[in-house]
Amino acid sequence: MSELPAQKSLKTWSYLSGTRRRPSEYEVVSTGLHYHTIDPDNPWELDRNIPMAEWYRVHRNQSPLKHHDWDAFRDPDAMIYRTYNILQDGQENYVHGLFDQFSDRGHDEMLEPEWVQCLATCYTPVRYLFHALQMGSAYIHQMAPASTITNCATYATADHLRWLTHTAYRTRELANTFPTHGFGEQERAIWEADERWQGFRELIERALVAWDWAESFTVFMLVAKPAIEETVLFHFGDLARANGDTLLGMLTQAQMRDAERHRRWTSALVGMALQTDGNRKVLNGWLEKWVPLGEAGIVKFFAPFGVEGEAAATKAKLASRKFRADLGLG
Amino acid sequence: MAKLGRNAWYDLTRATNWTPKYVSEDELFPEEMSGARGIPAATWETYDEPYKTSYPEYVEIQREKDAGTYSIKAALERSAFVDKADPGWVSTMQAHYGAIPLGEYLASIGEARMARFSKAPGNRNMATFGMMDENRHAQLQLFFPHANIQRSVKWDWAHKGLRTNEWAAVAARSLFDDIVTSRDAISTAIMLTFAFETGFTNMQFLGLAADAAETGDHTFASLISSIQTDESRHSQQGGPALEILIANGKKAEAQQLIDVAIWRSWKLFAVLTGPLMDYYTPVEARKLSFKEFMQEWIVAQFERQLLDMGLAKPWYWDILMRDLEITHHGMQMGIWYWRPTVWWNPAAGVTPDERDWLEEKYPGWNKRWGRVWDVITDNLLNDREALTLPETLPTICNMCNLPITHIPGDDWDIKDWQYEYEGRLYHFGSEPDLWCFKIDPERYKGHLSIVDRFIGGLIQPATLEGALQYMGLGPEEMGRDAHLYAWVEKFRRAKAAAA
Numbered sequence: 001m002s003e004l005p006a007q008k009s010l011k012t013w014s015y016l017s018g019t020r021r022r023p024s025e026y027e028v029v030s031t032g033l034h035y036h037t038i039d040p041d042n043p044w045e046l047d048r049n050i051p052m053a054e055w056y057r058v059h060r061n062q063s064p065l066k067h068h069d070w071d072a073f074r075d076p077d078a079m080i081y082r083t084y085n086i087l088q089d090g091q092e093n094y095v096h097g098l099f100d101q102f103s104d105r106g107h108d109e110m111l112e113p114e115w116v117q118c119l120a121t122c123y124t125p126v127r128y129l130f131h132a133l134q135m136g137s138a139y140i141h142q143m144a145p146a147s148t149i150t151n152c153a154t155y156a157t158a159d160h161l162r163w164l165t166h167t168a169y170r171t172r173e174l175a176n177t178f179p180t181h182g183f184g185e186q187e188r189a190i191w192e193a194d195e196r197w198q199g200f201r202e203l204i205e206r207a208l209v210a211w212d213w214a215e216s217f218t219v220f221m222l223v224a225k226p227a228i229e230e231t232v233l234f235h236f237g238d239l240a241r242a243n244g245d246t247l248l249g250m251l252t253q254a255q256m257r258d259a260e261r262h263r264r265w266t267s268a269l270v271g272m273a274l275q276t277d278g279n280r281k282v283l284n285g286w287l288e289k290w291v292p293l294g295e296a297g298i299v300k301f302f303a304p305f306g307v308e309g310e311a312a313a314t315k316a317k318l319a320s321r322k323f324r325a326d327l328g329l330g
Numbered sequence: 331m332a333k334l335g336r337n338a339w340y341d342l343t344r345a346t347n348w349t350p351k352y353v354s355e356d357e358l359f360p361e362e363m364s365g366a367r368g369i370p371a372a373t374w375e376t377y378d379e380p381y382k383t384s385y386p387e388y389v390e391i392q393r394e395k396d397a398g399t400y401s402i403k404a405a406l407e408r409s410a411f412v413d414k415a416d417p418g419w420v421s422t423m424q425a426h427y428g429a430i431p432l433g434e435y436l437a438s439i440g441e442a443r444m445a446r447f448s449k450a451p452g453n454r455n456m457a458t459f460g461m462m463d464e465n466r467h468a469q470l471q472l473f474f475p476h477a478n479i480q481r482s483v484k485w486d487w488a489h490k491g492l493r494t495n496e497w498a499a500v501a502a503r504s505l506f507d508d509i510v511t512s513r514d515a516i517s518t519a520i521m522l523t524f525a526f527e528t529g530f531t532n533m534q535f536l537g538l539a540a541d542a543a544e545t546g547d548h549t550f551a552s553l554i555s556s557i558q559t560d561e562s563r564h565s566q567q568g569g570p571a572l573e574i575l576i577a578n579g580k581k582a583e584a585q586q587l588i589d590v591a592i593w594r595s596w597k598l599f600a601v602l603t604g605p606l607m608d609y610y611t612p613v614e615a616r617k618l619s620f621k622e623f624m625q626e627w628i629v630a631q632f633e634r635q636l637l638d639m640g641l642a643k644p645w646y647w648d649i650l651m652r653d654l655e656i657t658h659h660g661m662q663m664g665i666w667y668w669r670p671t672v673w674w675n676p677a678a679g680v681t682p683d684e685r686d687w688l689e690e691k692y693p694g695w696n697k698r699w700g701r702v703w704d705v706i707t708d709n710l711l712n713d714r715e716a717l718t719l720p721e722t723l724p725t726i727c728n729m730c731n732l733p734i735t736h737i738p739g740d741d742w743d744i745k746d747w748q749y750e751y752e753g754r755l756y757h758f759g760s761e762p763d764l765w766c767f768k769i770d771p772e773r774y775k776g777h778l779s780i781v782d783r784f785i786g787g788l789i790q791p792a793t794l795e796g797a798l799q800y801m802g803l804g805p806e807e808m809g810r811d812a813h814l815y816a817w818v819e820k821f822r823r824a825k826a827a828a829a
Contacts, residue, residue, distance in 0.1 A: 010479050013489040028476050029469035033435045035492050035503065036511070044512045045503035045731075047776040051362045052512035081466045082400065085393035092386040103333050131346035131451075134458060138445035141461065147435065154438065154465050157445060158385070161343075161458045165385040168342035172334055184342055192348055205352040 026078035032071055033147035040145075058211075060143050064282045065214035065273055070146040073272055076264045084155050088162070095166060095254050099173070102247040108177040115243040119174060120181045122301075123240075123248065125191040126232050127167040132204040133228070134160035136220045143213035152265040159258040166251060199300030200228060203293040214273075218286040221266040226323050227294035229259045230316035231301050239305070239312065263323065270327045280328070287330055294320065336384050343384065344451040347375055363447040365514025369578045377450030377574060381566045388459055392466065395556050402552045403474060411547055412478055417812040418610040418677035419545050424484045425610075425674040426538070427475040428491030429498065429602055433506045435468035440510040440518045444567065447515040450574075453567055460523075460564035467557050474553055483806050487673040494802030497671060497780045498601065501731040505598045508773070509591045516571050517587055524568025525591030529632040531561045533603055537623040541607060544615035572639055581641070586769065588636070589644040593762045596628075596650060597657070597730035604658025605665060608688065609679025610812070619691040621654045646762040653760070655692055659699045660735025667706075668720045668733075669809040670798060677812035680707070681820045698739045710818045711825070721794065726779040727759035729766050734759040751775060 015032045016023045023031075036043035036056070043056045079087075102108075111119075134157055141153035175183035191197050207219040237252030273279045298316045302309035324330040350358050359366060366374065383391075412420060441464055444457035475488035492499050509521035535558035542551035575584040607620040618626070629651070633643060644650070666676045680688075680703045688695040709717045724733040725746060734757065736744040747758040751771055758764040767774050780797070783789050789800045798808065 010483055010486055012479060013476070014483075014486050015489055015493075025473065029472045032489065032493070033432055033468060035432055035436070036507075038493060044507035045500060045777065046507050046512060046773055049776060050512060050773055055362070081392075081462065081469050082396045085389045085396060089386075089389040089393045092389055096386060100333055127342065128346060128348055131454075135446045135454065138442040138454075138458065138461065142439045142442040142446065150438075151465065154442075154461050157442070157458050158462055161455060162385045164346070165343050168339045169334060171342050172339035176334075188345070188348055192351070202352040205350050205358065209353050209357050 024078060026075070026080050029080055030075075030148050030151055034145070034150065037071070037145055055211075056143070060145055060213050063212050063214045065279055067273060067276050067279075070144075070149065073146050073148045073269060075148060075152050076268045077261055079151070079155055079261075084158075088158075091254060091257065092162075095251060098247060098250055098254075099169065103173065107247050108174060111245060112243065115240075115245060116174070116178055116181060118243070119245070119248075120178075120183055120186065121190055121194060122196065122236065123232075124167060124171040124174065124183055125187040125194070125197060127164050127171070127187065128191045129197075129200055129204060129228060129232070130160050130164040130167060132208060133220070133225065134164060136204075136208055136216065136224070139208070140213065140217055140220065143216065145213065149269065152262075152269075156258075156262050159262070162258065163255050166255070170248075170251070196301050196304055199293070199297035200231075203227070203290075203297045206293065207290075214282075215286050217266075217269070218283060219290045221262065222270070222283075222287065222324055222327075222329070223290040223294040223320075224297075225259065225262065226320040227298050227316065229256065230319045231298050231312075233259065234319070235302075235312040235316050239308075267327055270329065274328060283329055287324065291321075291324075291330070336382070336387070340382060340384065344455055346451045346454070347371055347449070359447060359449055361514070363443065363514055364449060365447075365516035365518075366449045367516065367575070367578075367580055367583070369449075369574060369580070371449045373574060373578060374449035374453075375451060377452045377570045379452045379456045379566060379570055381456075381563045383459060383563065388462070392462070392560075395559065396466070396470075399470065399553055399556045403477075403549050406549050407477065411549065412481065415545065415547065416612045417675060418612060418679065419547065419615075421674040421677055421812045422538075422541075422606045422610045423475070423547075423550060424482075424487065425602065425606060425672075426534075427471060427485070427488035428673050429502045430534075431468050431471035431475075431488055432492035433502055433510075434464050434471060436506055436511050437522065438464035438468070440513070440522045441564070443513070443518050444515045448519065448571075449515075450571065453515070453519060453571065456564060456567050460567065463560040463564050466560065470553060470557065474549070483804075484673055484675075487807070490802065491673060495780070496673060496801040496803065497726070497731070500780055501601065502598060504731045504777075505594050508594060516575070519568045519571040520575075520584060520587045521591035522568075523565045524572060525588050526595050527561050527565035528568065528635065529592060529628055530595045530599055531558065531565070532627040532631075533599055533623055535561060537607065537618070537620075537627070538603070540617040541611045541615055544617055545612060546615075569635075569639070572641070576640055585641055585644075588641065589646070589762075590766050590769070592644055593646060593650075593766060594730065596653075597727075597732060597759075597763070599624075600653075600657040601661040601665070601732050605662040605676070605679075608658065608691070609662050609684075610677040613679075613684050613687050616687070620658055621691065624654050644762075646765070649760065649762060656737055657735065659692070659695065660738070661732065663699060663702060664724060664733045664735055666811075667718065668724065669811065670719070670794075671801060671803065672809040673803065673807055675809050675812040678703075678706075678817055681817045682824060694741075698737050698741060701739050707818060707821055710815055711822055723781050723784060723794075723797065725757055726781045727763050728756040728777070728779055728782075729758055729763035729774065731779050732759065 012023045012028065016027060040061045041057060042048045044053055137153050137157035137160055141150050141157060144150040144153060171184050191201065203224055207224050210216045210219050233252040233256050237249045241249035295317050299313050302313040321330060355371065438461045441457045441460035445454050445461060448454050472488055475485045478485040492503060509526055510518065513521060535554045539551045539555040572584050604620045607623065636643060665672055666678055669676045685696065685700060706718050727734055734746055747761060747764045749756045749758065749764055752775065756767065758767065778786060784792060784797060789797055
């Protein structure tokens with residue numbers, strides 16, 4: 001024992017030693033971190049029959065979406081914590097710069113009364129929807145079978161809290177300018193009762209209890225998020241600009257940058273899943289079940305806007321369908 | 331920068347509970363995941379996190395923190411501190427990295443459990459930052475040791491460690507899985523954030539940072555003290571959850587969660603941090619003894635927090651106070667003796683000067699552990715190394731998954747606390763370990779310790795070599811004495827001088 005054994009030199013983690021090229025910082029800090037997938041049927045170092053072990057066996061291991069090596073997944077943005085904060089701190093400087101500049105110009109005071117009323121019913125209640133996306137991403141995080149998938153969900157959870165925070169900020173500004181419109185007070189009642197929100201509310205409540213990890217991924221990333229983003233970010237943003245609300249149009253555009261990043265890793269994960277026979281059928285089966293709810297959400301949201309709303313709803317539906325079709329689904 | 335201060339809009343970011351209509355509240359928040367314990371959602375909405383932050387503040391502050399930590403690493407990289415450091419300190423880092431990064435990563439699952447399933451909106455938002463924090467801690471503590479990967483295969487264990495069945499990795503997973511990954515959201519808030527993080531991470535991240543700075547390892551010191559700044563924020567999620575439980579008649583349940591988490595955390599720190607602080611760190615760089623750190627962070631600060639909350643000290647407090655003087659010395663001896671079974675090179679830490687320090691900090695050390703080290707030292711002085719190496723496996727506690735140890739010598743009091751449950755005989759290292767089992771046997775009853783697996787024929791070949799292979803330890807990865815017995819020479823010289 002007293003003699004030193006000959007040292008073999010590693011260039012990277014033994015876990016990554018099969019890769020031909022030198023691993024990136026992203027791979028060094030992101031891959032193979034879920035020890036509970038090594039013996040997936042007995043994920044925790046406890047009695048194998050505790051409820052949380054059963055939860056992971058049923059909702060992760062027994063998912064009909066199969067792949068022999070989920071750990072091979074790589075985020076096309078190769079996002080890591082350090083770069084996420086650099087990126088988003090810059091984005092937040094931009095958005096808060098917008099808030100300040102528009103506030104200096106008296107933007108809100110110049111809005112038409114009808115549009116202000118519209119914001120109280122169609123915009124500020126969206127914080128419930130954004131928060132539900134935050135909760136849904138946190139579920140994908142804890143159930144994903146690979147750390148590289150979990151990480152994407154981590155940053156998406158934070159992004160959705162970002163959108164919620166923007167909404168809270170704008171809600172308070174609007175409440176300060178228009179103290180009698182119910183801003184900051186009526187959103188829950190509107191979210192729970194106003195017909196325009198009930199489609200998305202039904203979609204999101206049901207999505208939050210889709211426990212199979214891959215079904216949860218499908219409903220959130222392929223149905224709910226595209227529907228919501230095309231509606232309340234993209235087309236409602238257009239509507240805002242048309243009604244003189246330049247600030248909201250620019251804000252939703254900035255938020256769309258996050259959504260586009262989410263779609264890139266979603267697309268990569270779907271592409272990887274489709275390498276396995278049978279998965280297309282599984283994904284399409286889930287889409288058959290969930291897309292009608294997503295589209296109903298879009299239609300109900302735009303219904304009160306008449307002809308203009310009908311056109312926006314059609315565009316939002318088509319854009320969501322195109323996103324899935326481009327992935328070879330639907 | 332922003333015109334409206336955080337206070338103006340913060341409450342709106344946590345006014346996010348609604349009454350579900352298309353699914354029931356019980357479906358949306360299943361009790362096994364949520365742990366609301368029958369307390370209505372409206373009550374959980376009163377949860378008020380004491381440490382508030384918002385998204386823009388978070389990304390700005392965290393970007394700045396990372397800029398500092400990574401730039402210190404880059405600036406000091408060329409000085410190659412690790413090549414000049416005392417081997418005991420290198421072992422400290424390797425032991426730390428092998429046990430911590432993947433555990434941190436898994437803590438993000440505990441945070442995500444709260445972010446999805448807590449009925450308290452403030453908890454869900456703070457846990458979102460907690461998920462991010464733990465993502466950071468895993469990435470930092472993988473990136474930093476990876477820079478050393480060409481120096482020794484032992485650095486590989488920063489990634490590999492918790493993926494193996496090495497016994498210390500099993501013990502670490504047993505704790506993390508019990509209090510972090512497999513509990514409902516509210517239990518997680520209490521066990522992970524209030525008990526483990528408030529109580530114990532200070533020890534690892536501030537205590538060890540103090541030693542690192544004294545050692546001259548400024549990269550490690552800045553890294554782990556930066557991590558602690560995140561811990562001290564997100565660890566505050568448990569307090570308001572506790573307040574709600576206590577105010578709603580769930581005090582006894584809350585107390586039990588805390589008592590389990592503190593005992594289980596203590597045992598892991600006794601095996602991991604105790605030896606690092608009191609044996610591996612060069613004696614001149616030891617800021618305080620492990621016991622003194624424990625007394626400062628756990629006894630003085632954490633005990634006061636418990637009492638302020640209206641809770642009691644855990645029932646085993648007197649046992650814990652006594653064991654602060656005892657447990658880690660036995661663990662140290664076990665680790666050193668079974669050194670081929672760990673991924674780092676254990677430092678003995680028992681030169682004459684070091685023994686003086688131990689005797690000063692732990693009066694009576696020489697007549698207890700010192701006497702056993704006398705025999706080991708004597709064997710090494712007389713070229714009987716084989717007698718200082720293991721041939722069998724120790725008895726392992728079925729709760730903490732660590733060897734059963736206590737006081738050797740004249741005060742011998744080592745006891746195997748046995749308990750038969752559903753026809754199986756279990757072994758425990760202490761009364762509180764047995765208590766953790768008895769209050770919830772269904773959580774633990776089917777689990778097999780490393781020795782259970784060995785005896786049960788699950789480890790083949792059933793030899794020490796077979797066990798080492800099972801633990802993922804190749805010949806170059808097995809631990810050896812950190813100083814290659816250089817410390818024994820000090821005794822030889824002293825003996826020669828005396829003669």
